[in-house]
Amino acid sequence: MAGSLNPTGHGTILVITLILLAIQSTVNITGARVMADVAKFGVYVEIVGTLGIAIILGIHGFHHGLGFLFSTQGAQHAATNAEGLNFHGSWLAAALVAVLAPVYIFYGFESCGDIAEETKDAGRQIPRAMRHALIWGGVASFILTAALLLATAKHNPVGTTVAGGIPGILAQLPSWMQDFLLLVIIFAFFSCGSSIQGAGSRLAFSYARDGALPGSGWSSRVNQRFKTPANALIMGGVITALFCLLVYINPGSAYHIWFVTYPAHVNALTALVSFGVSGIYLSFLLTVIGAIIAHARGWKPQGAFRLGKWTWPVLIIAGGYLAAMFVNVVYPSGLSSARAIFNIDWITLFIMFIIALLGALYLFIARPDRNVQRHLESGGAPPEAPPVTTP
Numbered sequence: 001m002a003g004s005l006n007p008t009g010h011g012t013i014l015v016i017t018l019i020l021l022a023i024q025s026t027v028n029i030t031g032a033r034v035m036a037d038v039a040k041f042g043v044y045v046e047i048v049g050t051l052g053i054a055i056i057l058g059i060h061g062f063h064h065g066l067g068f069l070f071s072t073q074g075a076q077h078a079a080t081n082a083e084g085l086n087f088h089g090s091w092l093a094a095a096l097v098a099v100l101a102p103v104y105i106f107y108g109f110e111s112c113g114d115i116a117e118e119t120k121d122a123g124r125q126i127p128r129a130m131r132h133a134l135i136w137g138g139v140a141s142f143i144l145t146a147a148l149l150l151a152t153a154k155h156n157p158v159g160t161t162v163a164g165g166i167p168g169i170l171a172q173l174p175s176w177m178q179d180f181l182l183l184v185i186i187f188a189f190f191s192c193g194s195s196i197q198g199a200g201s202r203l204a205f206s207y208a209r210d211g212a213l214p215g216s217g218w219s220s221r222v223n224q225r226f227k228t229p230a231n232a233l234i235m236g237g238v239i240t241a242l243f244c245l246l247v248y249i250n251p252g253s254a255y256h257i258w259f260v261t262y263p264a265h266v267n268a269l270t271a272l273v274s275f276g277v278s279g280i281y282l283s284f285l286l287t288v289i290g291a292i293i294a295h296a297r298g299w300k301p302q303g304a305f306r307l308g309k310w311t312w313p314v315l316i317i318a319g320g321y322l323a324a325m326f327v328n329v330v331y332p333s334g335l336s337s338a339r340a341i342f343n344i345d346w347i348t349l350f351i352m353f354i355i356a357l358l359g360a361l362y363l364f365i366a367r368p369d370r371n372v373q374r375h376l377e378s379g380g381a382p383p384e385a386p387p388v389t390t391p
Contacts, residue, residue: 010247017244024194025237028201029223029230042191049184050140053170054147056181060173062150064157069146073158081158096328100343103277103329105141108192109133110284111199118202123304201236205229211371214362246272260346274344275351278329282352285322291315 006012027034074080076087076094087093112129116122151169153160161169170178208219215235223230249268254261262271292315307314332346363369 014244014247018241020190020193021237021240021244024190024197025233027194028198028233029226029228031226031228038191038194042188042195045184045191046188047136047140049181049188050144052184053181054143056173056177057147057151057169060151062147063152063154064150066150068157069149075158099325100329102138102141103281103325105137106134107277107280108196109137110280111196114199114202114206117206121304127305197233197236197240201229201232204236205232208232210368210375212368214366216368216371243272244269257350260350262347263344266344266347271344271347271351274348275355278326278343278348279352279355281322281326281329285319285326288315288319288322292319 027038072091072094075085076089076091078086081087087097109130112126112133116126119125148166148169149157151172152158164171170181173181204213205220207213208216210216213219219232219235220229221231222228246268251262251264251266254264256262295311295315330343330348330352332343332349334345
């Protein structure tokens with residue numbers, strides 16, 4: 001039976017995804033402590049796996065010296081670019097696309113804030129957890145990326161890597177070691193998915209508790225046995241499962257919507273993922289803009305974590321960086337552009353526009369802001385939940 005399964009088939013991927021989603025939902029519903037233990041163990045696995053791959057590749061032998069990390073390998077020219085991308089001879093143009101890769105790395109740290117209500121001494125623990133996630137995630141990613149680059153083929157390293165990807169780099173290792181690393185990667189993804197689902201459910205629960213979501217009464221209920229937002233977790237699991245069905249939408253020809261062209265053979269799930277990263281960076285940017293406006297109006301934050309005299313420098317630098325990176329992510333430079341690796345021309349902005357339009361319609365028709373205002377005026381306290389120690 002296993003031999004008849006197509007590992008790249010949409011049906012196989014969908015079934016495995018739904019099974020993993022069911023397991024993750026069960027783990028999260030069972031209890032926050034279980035979720036914390038899975039997340040904590042997942043962090044250890046990721047650190048060991050990340051550094052382990054780098055060390056193993058180093059022992060096996062790098063094919064390049066450190067100077068290789070600072071070379072362009074002709075990627076800025078279409079004639080010598082492995083994918084035929086044209087940066088018009090500009091290393092800066094190539095760099096602007098290359099820096100989009102870390103966008104997928106510095107992501108997920110905000111989940112710490114979603115479980116703040118269930119964390120002891122959240123005013124100190126949450127900021128520390130965010131800093132550690134960014135610092136150590138960045139360091140580990142840099143080490144792993146450097147090791148993978150140094151381990152690329154000696155001859156035609158870029159072309160060979162584009163053709164075989166990371167599996168092609170790891171193929172030089174013994175088969176049993178490849179299988180072990182694959183298991184490590186699988187569990188790391190499972191742990192990340194469980195953590196993100198748990199944090200996302202807390203975010204949805206907090207909005208529902210304030211009456212800011214459709215069906216807030218149902219979504220804001222806490223399971224009396226497990227003391228977890230089970231309904232919010234179920235809702236998130238169902239929505240995720242429905243989104244997974246987008247994998248079957250794969251148009252055979254291009255579609256034109258206004259001035260936007262949806263290219264042929266681009267999976268709808270790919271378009272949704274491209275929005276996922278740009279959308280989260282937009283939320284980061286809006287948060288900083290909101291903080292700038294609040295501070296300008298004299299707002300004083302509460303809690304143990306304060307920036308003090310560094311408040312304005314940090315806000316200005318953060319706002320400038322996020323604005324520049326957001327434009328870099330969503331800039332519609334054309335379907336033939338090198339940026340299409342991360343952004344499908346106007347598609348990302350178009351999806352963002354549709355979601356913003358639906359949100360605006362809900363805001364003006366249902367007026368959830370009034371529910372939030374009433375909740376604030378009534379001084380509603382959050383439901384009691386067991387504390388979770390952040391890993």
